[in-house]
Amino acid sequence: MGSSEMCRDLAGEVEKLLKTSNSYLRKKAALCAVHVIRKVPELMEMFLPATKNLLSEKNHGVLHTSVVLLTEMCERSPDMLAHFRKLVPQLVRILKNLIMSGYSPEHDVSGISDPFLQVRILRLLRILGKNDDDSSEAMNDILAQVATNTETSKNVGNAILYETVLTIMDIKSESGLRVLAINILGRFLLNNDKNIRYVALTSLLKTVQTDHNAVQRHRSTIVDCLKDLDVSIKRRAMELSFALVNGNNIRGMMKELLYFLDSCDPEFKADCASGVFLAAEKYAPSKRWHIDTIMRVLTTAGSYVRDDSVPNLIQLITNSVEMHAYTVQRLYKALLDDISQQPLVQVASWCIGEYGDLLVSGQCEEEEPIQVTEDEVLDVLEGLLVSNLSTPVTRGYSLTAIMKLSTRFSSVNRIKKVVSIYGSSIDVELQQRAVEYNALFKKYDHMRPALLERMPIMEKTASNGPTEIVQTNGIPSMTAYNKNGLKIDFTFERANPNPNIAVITIHATNSTEAEMTDFVFQAAVPKTFQLQLLSPSSNVVPALNQGTVTQVIRVLNPQKQQLRMRIKLTYTHKGSAVQDLAEVNNFPPQSWQ
Amino acid sequence: MMRFLLLFSRQGRLRLQKWFTAMSERERKKIIREMTTMVLARPARTCNFLQWKDLKIVYKRYASLYFCLGVDDGENELLALEVIHRYVELLDKYFGNVCELDIIFNFEKAYFILDEFLMGGEIQETSKQIVNRAIESSDMLQEDDHSEWYEVELFG
Numbered sequence: 001m002g003s004s005e006m007c008r009d010l011a012g013e014v015e016k017l018l019k020t021s022n023s024y025l026r027k028k029a030a031l032c033a034v035h036v037i038r039k040v041p042e043l044m045e046m047f048l049p050a051t052k053n054l055l056s057e058k059n060h061g062v063l064h065t066s067v068v069l070l071t072e073m074c075e076r077s078p079d080m081l082a083h084f085r086k087l088v089p090q091l092v093r094i095l096k097n098l099i100m101s102g103y104s105p106e107h108d109v110s111g112i113s114d115p116f117l118q119v120r121i122l123r124l125l126r127i128l129g130k131n132d133d134d135s136s137e138a139m140n141d142i143l144a145q146v147a148t149n150t151e152t153s154k155n156v157g158n159a160i161l162y163e164t165v166l167t168i169m170d171i172k173s174e175s176g177l178r179v180l181a182i183n184i185l186g187r188f189l190l191n192n193d194k195n196i197r198y199v200a201l202t203s204l205l206k207t208v209q210t211d212h213n214a215v216q217r218h219r220s221t222i223v224d225c226l227k228d229l230d231v232s233i234k235r236r237a238m239e240l241s242f243a244l245v246n247g248n249n250i251r252g253m254m255k256e257l258l259y260f261l262d263s264c265d266p267e268f269k270a271d272c273a274s275g276v277f278l279a280a281e282k283y284a285p286s287k288r289w290h291i292d293t294i295m296r297v298l299t300t301a302g303s304y305v306r307d308d309s310v311p312n313l314i315q316l317i318t319n320s321v322e323m324h325a326y327t328v329q330r331l332y333k334a335l336l337d338d339i340s341q342q343p344l345v346q347v348a349s350w351c352i353g354e355y356g357d358l359l360v361s362g363q364c365e366e367e368e369p370i371q372v373t374e375d376e377v378l379d380v381l382e383g384l385l386v387s388n389l390s391t392p393v394t395r396g397y398s399l400t401a402i403m404k405l406s407t408r409f410s411s412v413n414r415i416k417k418v419v420s421i422y423g424s425s426i427d428v429e430l431q432q433r434a435v436e437y438n439a440l441f442k443k444y445d446h447m448r449p450a451l452l453e454r455m456p457i458m459e460k461t462a463s464n465g466p467t468e469i470v471q472t473n474g475i476p477s478m479t480a481y482n483k484n485g486l487k488i489d490f491t492f493e494r495a496n497p498n499p500n501i502a503v504i505t506i507h508a509t510n511s512t513e514a515e516m517t518d519f520v521f522q523a524a525v526p527k528t529f530q531l532q533l534l535s536p537s538s539n540v541v542p543a544l545n546q547g548t549v550t551q552v553i554r555v556l557n558p559q560k561q562q563l564r565m566r567i568k569l570t571y572t573h574k575g576s577a578v579q580d581l582a583e584v585n586n587f588p589p590q591s592w593q
Numbered sequence: 594m595m596r597f598l599l600l601f602s603r604q605g606r607l608r609l610q611k612w613f614t615a616m617s618e619r620e621r622k623k624i625i626r627e628m629t630t631m632v633l634a635r636p637a638r639t640c641n642f643l644q645w646k647d648l649k650i651v652y653k654r655y656a657s658l659y660f661c662l663g664v665d666d667g668e669n670e671l672l673a674l675e676v677i678h679r680y681v682e683l684l685d686k687y688f689g690n691v692c693e694l695d696i697i698f699n700f701e702k703a704y705f706i707l708d709e710f711l712m713g714g715e716i717q718e719t720s721k722q723i724v725n726r727a728i729e730s731s732d733m734l735q736e737d738d739h740s741e742w743y744e745v746e747l748f749g
Contacts, residue, residue: 003615024727027717035713061718068715106720109675116679116719119672159671166669194640199670230639 007036011043018050023059030054030065034072041076048080055090060107060114063094067120074127085128088135092142095121099146110154122146122163129171131559136172143168147180158188158196162203169207182207182214189221194230201225201236208243209500210558219244223253226260234260238268242275250283254293262300269304273297277309287320291327299334302341310346317351318455325364328355332372335380340389346397349384352377353401354455357408374409378402382418392427399430403437407452416441475590481567481582485512486541488521488567490584492591500558502591508549510541516571516578521551524566530556541571563592594714595673596648596663597624598680598707600696603657605629608696611707613714628661642670653677657693680710683724705731 014036017029033047047069054066074081098113098121107114125143129136146164151157161184168181185207188200201222208215222244225237238260245253254276261272276297284290294313298305317327331348339345352359356377362369384390384398399422406415419441422434440448475492482488486508493503510516519539525531536551557563565584570577600609607625616624631643632652643650645663651673652661660677664670681691683706688695696703709724711717718724 028712031713031715031717034715060720061723064716064719106722109679114719115675116672116716119669123669155671156675159669159675162671163669194638195642195671195674198640198642232640232642232644 004039007039008043011036011040011046015046015050018047023057023062027059027061027065030062030069034065034069037069037072037076044073044077044080047073048083055087055094060117064114064117064120067091067117067124071120071124071127074124081127085132085135088125088128088138091121091125091128092139095125095142095146099149109156111151112156112160115156115160118146118160119163122160122167126167126170129167131172133172139167139171140174140177143173144177144180147177147184155193155195158191158193158199162188162199165203166206169203169210178211179214182211182218186218186221189218189225194228194233197225197228198230198233198236201233201240205236205240205243208240212244215240216244216246216249219249219253223256226256231265234264235268238264238272238275242279245279245283247283247285250279250285251289254280258293258296258300261297266304269301270306273301273305274309277312281316287323288326291317291320291323291330295330295334298341298344298347299338302344305343307343310343313347314350317347318354322365324351324355325358325369326367328352328359329364329367329370332359332377332380333370335384339384339387342391342394345384345390345394349381349394349398349401352381353397353404356401356405360409374405374411375414378405378409378411378414378418381405385418385422392429395427395430396433399433399437403433403440404452406441407449476588478586478588480506480565480584480586481569481580483580483582484573484578486510486516486569486571488569490587492588500556500560502555502557502563504553504555504591506549506551506553508541508551509545509547510543511545512573513543514574515543516541516573519549519571520569521549522568522570523553524568525555526561526564528557528559528561529563532556557592560592563587594665595668595676595711596665596714598663598711599625599628599659599661601625601629601659601661602693603633603659605633608658608693609700609703609707611704611711613711624663628663632659632661641674649673651677655681658696676711676716679721680707683710683721686721686725687728702728 014029014032017025018033020026020029037044037047051066051070051073054070055063057063057066070084070087074084095118098118101113103111104113107117109115112118125139129139143164147161147168150160150164152161165181165184168177173181182204185200185204188196189204191197191200204215204218204222222237222240225233226241228234228237238257241253241257257272257276257279261269261276264272276293280290280293284293294316298313317324320327328351331344331351334344335348335352356374358364359377360372360374362371364370381398381402385395385402390398399419402415402418406412409415419434419437422430423438425431425434440451444451477489477491480488480490487510489507489509491505491507493505506521508519508521517540519536519541521533521536523531523533532554534552534554536549538549541547541549555563564587566581567584568579568581570579572578595613597613598609598611599607601607607629610621610625612621627645628650631645631650635643635652641652643652647666648663649666649668649670650661650663651670652659653674654660660681662673662677664673684691684696684703687702687706688699706724706728709718709727718727
C-alpha cells in the first residue's frame with residue numbers, strides 16, 4: 001500500500017530482506033519488491049542481484065512469491081526478459097518435480113501438488129517462451145506432460161490445464177502440441193461445468209485467428225452454446241461464431257445466427273445484427289440470399305439495428321441492380337405488416353421512392369409479383385407521415401420518397417397536394433423539404449425529372465465502411481512518399497474481424513504538368529508480415545493532381561509488430577523511365593497495434 | 594493481480610472488504626454498490642465469471658455469504674475460484690465449521706488470516722499449515738500480552 005516516495009526510500013531495506021535467512025520474511029520481502037516495482041519501475045535493477053538464488057528455494061511460499069517477482073520484472077522490461085530466459089530449464093525442473101512428486105499434505109489440493117505454484121510457473125514460462133524458439137522447445141515436453149497427466153475431475157486440475165493451454169498457444173510450440181491444446185479446449189466445451197465452458201469459449205476466441213482450422217472443427221459445439229441459458233456464455237459463443245464464419249459455412253451459420261437473433265436478449269441484438277450484416281457482406285453466396293438475410297434482420301431486430309446501417313443497406317440495395325424489383329416488393333410487404341421499426345421503415349420508404357415504378361408494374365422475377373396500385377403505395381407512405389410511431393427522420397424519408405414518385409407515378413396531383421400540406425408543418429425539417437419540393441413543382445418543373453431520377457451505383461469509400469464489433473476507424477492517414485511531383489498517401493481501414501490484418505489504400509497523385517504512365521507500385525514487408533497487393537485502379541497518374549490512382553494493400557501482422565514497408569515505384573514521365581525505392585516507417589501506431 | 598476481495602451477505606450487507614490498490618473512498622463505495630447489485634442479480638446456475646469494465650469478477654456463494662474477487666484481465670479465472678476456496682478453508686480450519694456469525698464477530702481475525710494468505714494482490718503462501726501456524730503464533734503473542742498487563746494491574 002505504499003506510495004512511490006515510500007517505495008523509493010524503503011527499496012533498499014526490502015532488497016536486504018530478500019536475502020535474509022528467515023523464509024517468512026523473505027516471502028513478504030519478495031511481494032514488497034513486486035509492489036515497489038509496480039509503483040516505481042526504475043528501481044527494478046536494484047533487485048536484480050537478489051534474484052540470483054531465488055529459484056533454488058525449497059520453501060514453496062518463498063518460491064511462489066519469487067516467481068511472481070520474476071514475472072513482474074519480465075513483464076515490465078524486455079532486457080530482464082532476455083536475462084531471465086536462462087532460467088527456463090530450472091523452471092521446467094521445478095514444475096516436473098511438482099508433478100512427479102508424491103503426495104505432499106502441506107501443499108495438496110484434491111490430489112494435485114501446489115496448483116498455485118504450478119500455474120504461476122506456467123505463466124512465467126509463457127512470458128519467457130513467447131517469440132523465442134529455444135525456450136519454447138525446452139518447454140515442449142513438460143507442457144505435453146502437464147496437459148496429458150493432469151487430473152480433470154476437479155476444478156483445480158482444469159485451472160492448471162487452462163493455464164497450460166494458454167501457454168501452449170502463446171509460445172512457439174510445435175503443431176502437435178497446439179492441436180493437443182485445441183482439443184483440450186474442445187473437451188472443455190463439452191464439460192457440464194458452466195465455468196469451464198465459459199473459459200473454453202474465451203480461450204478459443206483468442207486462438208481463432210491463428211489456428212482457425214483447428215477451431216473450426218468444434219464449430220457445431222460452439223453454435224450449440226448459443227442456446228445456453230447463461231448470458232456470459234451466449235455472448236462469448238456469439239463472438240466466436242462470427243469469427244468462425246467463412247465462405248463454406250455461411251448458409252448454415254447464418255441460419256443459426258438468425259435464429260439466435262430472434263430469441264436473444266435485447267442487449268445482444270445490436271451487436272448480433274451488425275455482425276450478421278458484416279458477415280453477409282463478406283461471404284454472401286448470392287445477391288438474393290444477401291437481400292433475404294438483410295430483410296430477416298430488419299424485420300426481427302429492426303429497432304436494434306445501428307443507425308449507420310441504414311445508409312449502408314441502401315447502398316447495398318442500389319448496387320444489386322437486378323434485385324431491385326424483388327427488394328422493393330418484399331420491403332413493401334414488410335411495411336404493410338409493421339411500421340414501428342424505424343430502420344426498416346426508413347430503408348423501405350427510400351426503396352419505394354426509388355423503385356416505386358417497378359413495384360406497381362408488377363414485374364418480379366424472383367417471386368410472385370404482387371398487384372399494387374399507385375394509390376395504395378401513396379397511402380402507405382402518407383400513413384408513415386402521419387403515424388405517431390414515425391420519428392422525424394423517418395418522416396423526412398417518406399416525404400422525399402413521395403416526391404420522387406412524382407416522376408415515376410402518374411398521379412402527380414395527389415403528390416402535389418401532400419407536399420403542399422407539409423409546407424406548413426410544425427417540424428422545421430419537414431417544412432423545409434416540403435417548401436423546396438413545392439418550388440420544384442412550381443418554378444423548376446422542367447428540372448424535376450433530372451433531379452429525381454434513379455440513383456447511380458455508389459462507390460464504397462473508406463469513410464462509409466460499416467462499423468462492427470471491433471473498433472475500426474479513426475486511424476489517421478499518412479504521406480508515405482513525396483518526391484518529384486509524385487505523392488503517395490496511405491489511408492487505413494480495419495474493416496474486418498481479423499485485427500491482425502491492416503487494409504491500406506494507397507492514393508497516388510501527380511502534381512507535375514505531364515502525366516505518369518505505366519505506373520507500377522510494389523511493396524515489400526519484413527519477414528514476420530505477409531503482404532497482398534490487389535489490382536490498381538489504373539496505370540496512369542493524371543497530371544496536375546487531376547486524378548488519383550488507388551490500390552489496396554492487405555498486410556497480415558500476426559505478431560503485432562511495428563509496421564514497416566519498402567516501396568518501389570516505376571513509371572514513365574515525359575518519355576523517360578523513372579524508378580525509385582523508398583522506406584516507409586512513419587506508420588501511425590493505430591494501424592498495427 | 595487481484596484488485597479487491599469483497600464478502601457480502603444475501604441481503605447485500607458487506608462483511609469484509611480488502612482492497613489491493615489505493616482507491617478513493619468514493620470509488621470504493623461505487624464498486625461495492627455495483628458488485629453487490631451485479632452479483633446478487635445473477636440467477637442460480639450461471640457461471641461464476643463476469644466482465645466488468647477492464648476487470649474480471651469471480652464470485653462464489655458459500656452458504657449465506659458471497660465471496661467476490663476482482664482480478665485483472667490476464668488472470669486465470671479458474672485459479673481465482675481456487676483462491677476463494679482456499680481462503681474459505683483457512684477460515685474453516687481456524688474457526689471450526691465457520692459461519693457468517695464467526696466472521697461478523699471476529700472480523701479482525703478474518704482480516705489477519707487474509708493478510709497471511711494474500712498480499713499486494715498476489716498469493717503470499719501456498720501452504721495451509723504455514724498460514725495456520727502464523728495465525729496461531731500471533732494469537733499466542735496476543736494472549737501473552739494480555740496476561741502481562743493483568744499482572745501489572747495487580748501489583749499497582
